Amino acid sequence: DAGITQSPRHKVTETGTPVTLRCHQTENHRYMYWYRQDPGHGLRLIHYSYGVKDTDKGEVSDGYSVSRSKTEDFLLTLESATSSQTSVYFCAISGGDTGELFFGEGSRLTVL
């Protein structure tokens, strides 16, 4: 199994509070991704990173920011959480040569 750890795995927070989700990898892969998964929408890309300090937006990036200061860590921040950001968040990594993604176990976020 790919070495990907997401934390926290579960979080309940209130509207307007900041939230940070962490993804840690031990594979030394170049590419890291944050997806959200919602019923009826499937997996949608929020942000991704193609190297340390190199990030780009996905299709649902509004309300989210990311940072990658080390190869192994990719942080997703909700500056001011809203109920529409209640979702399951998945981190994924890729070496980039074959395009295959390997996913973490997910972080379930509930915004009340």
Place this chain on the structure above:
Amino acid sequence: EDQVTQSPEALRLQEGESSSLNCSYTVSGLRGLFWYRQDPGKGPEFLFTLYSAGEEKEKERLKATLTKKESFLHITAPKPEDSATYLCAVLPYFGNEKLTFGTGTRLTIIP
């Protein structure tokens, strides 16, 4: 814009009853098509990559095939442990390593 459509949305089969899941795609130059399996409460697990039309990949009771417009995941004599959601995704040649996913087919195998 790349698009992936999976059908059916849900499928219930008796144990041993073979069937196929469909993934139709539109992409500006296909670099790879991926199949994943996802169990409830878990992250997607990689199954196959297909790169060109006519290619086939097999793993246990699963076989994935690819044409220029769609991919099929054939399930032969399924067992209850094959119950899961199966996701399809495409990677274009131009897109900075970003996959586009379908919404999945939820497969239930009844003992």
